[in-house]
Amino acid sequence: MNKRRVVVTGLGLVTPVGIGVSDSWKNIIEGQSGISNITKFDPNSFASNFSSTIAGEVKNFDPKEYLNPKDVRRMDTFIQFGLVAAHEAFNDSGLEVSDANADRIGTCIGSGIGGINLIEKQAELLKAGGPRKISPFFVPGSIINMVAGNLSIALGLRGPNTSIVTACTSGTHSIGDASRMIEYGDADVMVAGGAEAAITPLTVAGFCSAKALSTRNDDPSTASRPWDVDRDGFVIGEGAGVMILEEMEHAKKRGAKIYCELSGYGMSADAHHITAPTVDGPKRSMLSAIKNAGINKNEIDYINAHGTSTPLGDLNETNAIKETFNDHAKNLVVNSTKSMTGHLLGGAGGIESVFTVLATHHQISPPTINIFNQDPECDLDYCANEAREMDIKAALKNNFGFGGTNGSLVFKKI
Numbered sequence: 001m002n003k004r005r006v007v008v009t010g011l012g013l014v015t016p017v018g019i020g021v022s023d024s025w026k027n028i029i030e031g032q033s034g035i036s037n038i039t040k041f042d043p044n045s046f047a048s049n050f051s052s053t054i055a056g057e058v059k060n061f062d063p064k065e066y067l068n069p070k071d072v073r074r075m076d077t078f079i080q081f082g083l084v085a086a087h088e089a090f091n092d093s094g095l096e097v098s099d100a101n102a103d104r105i106g107t108c109i110g111s112g113i114g115g116i117n118l119i120e121k122q123a124e125l126l127k128a129g130g131p132r133k134i135s136p137f138f139v140p141g142s143i144i145n146m147v148a149g150n151l152s153i154a155l156g157l158r159g160p161n162t163s164i165v166t167a168c169t170s171g172t173h174s175i176g177d178a179s180r181m182i183e184y185g186d187a188d189v190m191v192a193g194g195a196e197a198a199i200t201p202l203t204v205a206g207f208c209s210a211k212a213l214s215t216r217n218d219d220p221s222t223a224s225r226p227w228d229v230d231r232d233g234f235v236i237g238e239g240a241g242v243m244i245l246e247e248m249e250h251a252k253k254r255g256a257k258i259y260c261e262l263s264g265y266g267m268s269a270d271a272h273h274i275t276a277p278t279v280d281g282p283k284r285s286m287l288s289a290i291k292n293a294g295i296n297k298n299e300i301d302y303i304n305a306h307g308t309s310t311p312l313g314d315l316n317e318t319n320a321i322k323e324t325f326n327d328h329a330k331n332l333v334v335n336s337t338k339s340m341t342g343h344l345l346g347g348a349g350g351i352e353s354v355f356t357v358l359a360t361h362h363q364i365s366p367p368t369i370n371i372f373n374q375d376p377e378c379d380l381d382y383c384a385n386e387a388r389e390m391d392i393k394a395a396l397k398n399n400f401g402f403g404g405t406n407g408s409l410v411f412k413k414i
Contacts, residue, residue: 006179007414008259009251010093010244011354012085012193016056016237016341020088024351025358029387031369033221033340034059035235040199052213054220055199056237056342074137075150076115078347081240082147082195083154085350090155090191093244094256097156104188106159107148108178109242110170112346112401113198115142120202147195147240159187167401168306170194171241171349176265176409178245188250193242194350204236210275214309224343225370226307226336227314227378234308237342241350243357260360261412263394264293270404277313277400282306282320285406286396293410295394298328300410302365302395304356307336308343317398318378333390335383339369349399353409356397360411364389 011021016034018024027034035056043050063072063080066087072080086109097105118141125133140146145163152161160181164174171194178192207213214233216223224235251258266288270281290297306317322329337355344351359365364387371384397409 004183004185005248006182006245006262007248007251008243008262008357009246009256010089011259011357012088012092012242013351013354014058014061014081014085015239015351016058019058019061021354028337028340028355028366029364031340031367031385031387033369035220035223035342037220038199041201046201050204051208051215052204053217054214054223054235056235057199058239074141076118076142077197078111078114078195079141079147079150081197081238082109082242083150085193085195085240085242086147086151086191089242089244095189095244102156102158104159105157106161106181106187106190107152107157108160108162108164108174108190108192109147109151110164110174110194110346111144111147111196112165112167112170113196113203114144116198116203117200118142120200151191157191160190166405167403168343168345168348169399169401169405169407170346172353172397172399172407172409173267173349175243175245175349175353176267176407179262179265182245182247188247190245191242192245193240194347195240196345196347197238198345199236199238207236212310222370224309224339225372226309226339226368227318227375227382228371229373229375231309231311231314234310234338235342237344238347239341239344239351240347241352241354243354258414259357261414262409263412264289264410266292266408268406270406272404275402277316279316279320279323281404281406282317282398282400283324285408286320286324286398289396289408289410293394293412297325299394300332300396301390302359302392303332303334304352304359304395304397305334305336306398306400307338307368309338315375315377318380321380329380332380333365333383333388334380335365335368337366349407352399353397356395356411360392360395360413363392
């Protein structure tokens with residue numbers, strides 16, 4: 001069976017730098033930071049202090065402007081983010097659902113943590129007032145597959161309806177698995193991506209306890225600084241990124257706008273440690289994606305990296321890129337949009353894949369901001385501090401997650 005080709009025909013974003021693709025992309029290209037002091041809760045109201053009090057929060061988001069107010073009350077914030085991004089992507093694609101095609105359109109939108117905000121609030125109600133205080137919508141309002149589920153119901157999409165949960169690789173794996181469903185004929189169109197809304201006391205406290213977060217609380221906008229010698233941890237973020245994947249001939253037949261082709265998908269496991277990465281795992285993931293794309297590794301021009309701003313992670317990814325591409329590594333432009341958005345955990349692969357598509361479509365690399373003193377051990381071209389117009393014929397997107405799970409995507413210009 002010949003591999004069916006998959007293209008991107010719609011995009012949607014809810015991010016710390018803007019609501020919607022237009023504002024988010026404009027601010028990313030301009031190098032605007034979306035990181036500030038936490039407002040979702042008061043870090044000073046607890047018995048002991050949080051070591052990190054900064055985050056990439058989505059600003060001025062009123063879900064009732066986009067969704068039915070009755071439904072909003074029954075959904076955790078990550079579902080709201082995911083649905084808003086998905087509806088934008090669907091509208092952008094120009095698709096129309098009918099009885100004739102509904103069985104051939106599916107959803108695959110993942111999350112790493114899911115409805116932790118609702119879980120925490122319901123746990124407080126249970127402790128204060130007992131079981132009768134718990135909302136009957138608690139479970140369907142917090143479980144991870146309900147972005148895909150609610151979207152399927154809202155639009156009448158009767159094709160595959162799935163979600164991927166692989167920590168910080170969830171969004172990338174969701175997009176990759178959705179592309180495979182199209183390649184192998186399970187669907188003609190898939191709505192795919194990732195969403196997260198985990199800026200909560202419990203989540204932030206957990207990452208603080210693990211000493212994973214930046215403690216540069218006095219200067220939030222420069223706290224996320226991938227590949228800088230003074231990087232001290234990641235900054236937690238929230239939001240959603242969703243795209244419409246479509247079989248190429250199906251898209252051409254209806255005259256769809258095509259952003260680029262999703263030509264390759266790779267996965268691997270470190271099989272090493274729950275949090276400490278290896279060079280070998282990411283390398284095999286990248287090579288697998290490039291092989292699946294049917295191109296030579298020297299044809300990759302640009303990488304949207306995982307680039308979390310952690311001392312170990314950034315160096316490890318740099319070394320993995322160098323081992324993957326050998327002499328060609330010095331020709332690559334590598335960037336981390338996490339320098340502006342923070343790390344969206346399971347939503348990272350969603351928004352960053354959309355940014356990778358836009359970079360390929362517009363032929364411009366976003367900057368990696370906050371590189372003030374580049375780590376000499378991280379010696380690649382990270383597009384420091386300013387966006388750069390460039391030829392991008394093929395782009396690679398990486399995400400890696402706890403448990404040693406890795407995912408890579410290849411997007412090609414058409």
